[in-house]
Amino acid sequence: MSAEKLILASKSASRRAMLDAAGVEYEAIPADIDERALEDGLTGASPPEIAEALSVAKAAALTRVHPKTLILGSDSLVVVEGKRFDKPTSRENAAEHLRYFSGKTIELHSAAALVRDDVCEWSNADIARLQVRDLSDGFIEHYLEREWPEVGYTVGVFRIEAMGVQLFDAVEGDQFTVLGMPLLPVLGALREHGVLKT
Template identity: 45%
Template structure:
């Protein structure tokens, strides 16, 4: 039985493929900006976890009998600033300048949902240096 990846992220599909996990990919079409706005001031690991859960639950609602994997990653500067995905090249360059020579955390969360409810979750942070 394959799982459903609640994303069409190239890196996430590559990881599951490399691990030999059978899956299909289906985007969640979740309103990430609204959730982030509602969680202003929350710990980055809580935000990543909530985003992963939102994606898993949205797709699980469409496929209740299947296992659905939702995930999210956030780059967090030492001052607590969460960097969103770059909108364009200029934004990406700004991100790299802000991270250059400094440490930051990459907070990643994964949630598996079944029958419209979370059944497993994990959040981890990796300390990075650019």
């Protein structure tokens, strides 16, 4: 019996790397949704609720073109002292984010959802807390010289698997959540849905 087909509704290199390393077979097709417009309709929702809603929306966006197919959507968002941060719009904006993060704790919310034919069959959200060390302007400039534009595609302006690890004094939470997807719950759900062997 052949395994259930899976589509990853993402262009995220870190999410693909996680699934690849875990031995998951899938096809990656980025979802095209207006995240900001969707968020505007989620006034009052908590960060994990927003991350889950965006995960579901990304997956659902592909269900019309790929009916009866299981689609995995995932999203991450960053909150620092109650303020939401999106991906930086420019290198200068990235520097502004890093200056704001300096000496504070980043709350990183990562979520994932499995959707088929516009029905969410499973979803999960997790949180990691990353203590940012005091960052000098010199370090921020050096960091962006090395890491831009790659970190421009990330909500926290870092790749933990690269030089971004130098931003932090401590990390509390699951490493996969920090990378952008709660992988262990995802793998459990994929086993339940017949994508992976039990």
